[in-house]
Amino acid sequence: MKKIILANPRGFCAGVDRAIDIVEKALIKFGSPIYVRHEVVHNKLVVQNLQSKGVIFINELDEVPNDGVVIFSAHGVSNKVENAAKTRKLRYFDATCPLVSKVHHQVERYSKLGKKVLLIGHKGHPEVEGTMGRHNPNFGSEIYLIQDQDEARELNIPRNSEIGLVTQTTLSLDDTREIIEILKQKFPKLEMPRNDDICYATQNRQDAVKQLALEVDFVIVIGSKNSSNSNRLKELAERCGTPAILVDEFKDIDLKKLEVFNSIGLTAGASAPEATVQEIAKNLAELFNFDIKNLGQNKENIFFKLPPELR
Ligand code: SF4
Structure with missing residues (x-):
């Protein structure tokens, strides 16, 4: 047969469940409209369903009125976005997946140690924008995005640099492993989580x-x-x-x-x-x-x- x-x-997954729950609970508590910065999760049907309940998806915070309630998507946001919400005293909720927040904390820690930060991920993805935006250059740190093996090979920074590595959470395990191998060979002082940040x-x-x-x-x-x-x-x-x-x-x-x-x-x-x-x-x-x-x-x-x- x-x-x-x-x-x-x-x-x-648990992060998506939580993000959708946050939006639905906010709708019940505050009524519509609720503003969500970026698609709360990357799914057309989920987005359409929430729109039908009174959610307005926006790209930037300046689309939110001063008395609006705004939610950050599961992919996370940069410090700049979070600080802009605080400065405007917007009522905001953070639906960033805790596993993405963990990566943000690693970037913040590496930055404060003055290490160079390498992020393996896809340019333009909102998670990558949020994670890059958690980097703090005030301690002499720099951040580099690596998208593939070629970019890992071509990365032109001194071999003995103090480096911290993080990854986007939703990458191919196999591809990421190969990129990490190249980076490990190139940079003996590379610090990274036990495996990677893939969730x-x-x-x-x-x-x-x-x-x-x-x-x-x-x-x-x-x-x-x-x-x-x-x-x-x-x-x-x-x-x-x-x-x-x-x-x-x-x-x-x-x-x-x-x-x-x-x-x-x-x-x-x-x-x-x-x-x-x-x-x-x-x-x-x-x-x-x-x-x-x-x-x-x-x-x-x-x-x-x-x-x-x-x-
Ligand atoms: S990081 Fe993983 S667990 Fe969290 S929302 Fe993304 S896919 Fe789900």
Whole structure:
């Protein structure tokens, strides 16, 4: 029988759960509109749902009126943005994932020690902008963004520099490991966390999609095009030799293409709702007479507290 296999774990992580909860609790407590700086998490359906409840997504704080309530997205913000909110005495809530905040603290610590800071990440991603913006140049420190192996090789700073390394939380584990190896060889005084800063949710979903890709003919990753961790899942499936697509919802799937496959794997990025996974699995099962099975177990048991005012 043809089958659909669901990867475990998949979908929402603790940081995304918390960020959405913060927005929903703020809506209940303060009423609409609630302003959110940047997409609270990178998922089109989550954003549309919150917009329908009265959330206004903005790019910059000057779009918020003085009596407005504003929330910072799960990706985190720079010191400059946080200080601007304080200066204007805006009522703000920080939905930054605590695992991103941990990276911010590392950057602040390295800065105060006067170390050069290397950040492995993707230019333009809001998490990277927030993390770069936590660097403090007042102690003689400098920060450099490294996007790939070439940039690591070409980085032109003295070999014996005191250096602290951090990474974006949603990168490919394999790619990051290779970049770190190059940096370790180049800079003997490189200080870094025990492994890297790639979060548990990214790691677990990447491990699960590798397993999934070996079991199926085709992988559907549910997630938005601007979701870093969802893109990494699609790339990983393809690197395992299994064709893959990234879709927001059922209507994005070219059903004709699926007719030839005997087994289809489904997974979801850390910002993609489980309801979408279930809807896609159910529709495909009905259309193609697929059996639905699970692969692996979801052993994640991580929760992050809400800000006291919203508990
Ligand atoms: S993907 Fe990781 S860092 Fe990002 S919100 Fe989820 S747990 Fe936090």
